[in-house]
Amino acid sequence: MVQFVHPATEDITLNGVLAALADPVRMKIFMSLMAQEGCMSCTEAAPDTGIAKSTLSHHFRILREAGLIRTLKRGVENRNVPRADDIDARFPGLLRALLPLAAHEYRRAG
Amino acid sequence: MVQFVHPATEDITLNGVLAALADPVRMKIFMSLMAQEGCMSCTEAAPDTGIAKSTLSHHFRILREAGLIRTLKRGVENRNVPRADDIDARFPGLLRALLPLAAHEYRRAG
DNA sequence: TCTATAGTTCAATATTACAGAACAATTGAA
DNA sequence: TTCAATTGTTCTGTAATATTGAACTATAGA
Numbered sequence A, B: 001m002v003q004f005v006h007p008a009t010e011d012i013t014l015n016g017v018l019a020a021l022a023d024p025v026r027m028k029i030f031m032s033l034m035a036q037e038g039c040m041s042c043t044e045a046a047p048d049t050g051i052a053k054s055t056l057s058h059h060f061r062i063l064r065e066a067g068l069i070r071t072l073k074r075g076v077e078n079r080n081v082p083r084a085d086d087i088d089a090r091f092p093g094l095l096r097a098l099l100p101l102a103a104h105e106y107r108r109a110g
Numbered sequence C: 001t002c003t004a005t006a007g008t009t010c011a012a013t014a015t016t017a018c019a020g021a022a023c024a025a026t027t028g029a030a
Numbered sequence D: 001t002t003c004a005a006t007t008g009t010t011c012t013g014t015a016a017t018a019t020t021g022a023a024c025t026a027t028a029g030a
Helices: A014-021 A024-035 A053-065 A084-090 A094-105 B014-021 B024-035 B053-065 B084-090 B094-105
Strands: A069-074 A077-082 B069-074 B077-082
Touching (some): A014 A053, A014 A094, A024 A053, A024 A077, A024 A094, B014 B024, B014 B053, B014 B094, B024 B077, B053 B069
Antiparallel strands (some): A069 A077
16 A cells, blocks of 8 residues: 655745646646646546656656645545645745636646 | 847746746745846855856756846846846736745745 | 956766556456 | 456656866956
8 A cells, every 4th residue: 555745734845836836747737636626536637648657646746745735545546635725824825826827828738 | 259048028938937946046046136126146146055156057047048037248247137027927926926935935044 | 468257168977757567456347 | 256457656767957077268457
C-alpha cells in the first residue's frame, strides 16, 4: 500500500507552489480539480494528453508535495482534492489572483 | 556589443513569468528591483549571494526573457528595470498579489 | 596603453524531467 | 478462488536544464 507525502499547511512554501504551477500540464490539472466539486481521479483530471502515465504520476507527486492537492487511495484509483483552504490560509489571495489569469491563458490552444 | 532579447508585452506568458519567479534567487532579484525606484545593476540587485556570476547572468537572462525585467547596457554595467506596467497589462493583479506574499516569505532566513 | 570592472559565453558536470517497462493493489467476472 | 482488466507507482535509462570555473568582450579611468 502506497502512502503519500503531504506537507503540513505551515510547511507549504511559495517557491514550491509557484514551481508546481509553473508548468502548463500541472496548472491545467490543478484548474480541473478546482473547477470540479469534490475529487477526481488522476485520469479524470488529466484526460486526453499524450503524456505517459509515469510522467503524469510524477506531476501529481509534484502537486502533492507542494501542498496543492491531497491524494487518497480509494479502491483501485486515487482521489485527488485541491487543498484550496490550506493554500488560502498560507498565501491569502494567491489562488484568487492566479486562477482567473490561468483560465484566460489556457482557454484556447491549451 | 551584446544585444538583449526582450519579449513584446503580448508575448509574455504566464508560464514563463511563474517559472521565472519560482526560484528564490530570481524572486529576490525581482523584489529588489521593484522595491527600488529607477534601475539597478546586476551586482546591486543580487548582492552578497555566494552565487557565481555566470549563474547570476543566467538568472537575469531568465527574468529578461520572461518579460519581467528590461536590461540596458549603460557603460560598463547593465541597468535593469522591472517591467511592472507590462506585467500588469498582461496579467492584472498578479504582481499585487504575489509580491507581498513573497516579501513575507523571504523576510527572514532568505 | 594598461589595469580594473561588469557581465557574457563556453565547456564540463550535476541535477531534474520524461518515457517505457515492470510491478503492486484492487475490482469484477468466471 | 483464479484470472483478466484497471489504475497508478516505481525503476532505469536518456534527454533536458542548472550550475560553475575559465576565457572572453566591452567600457571606464588613470
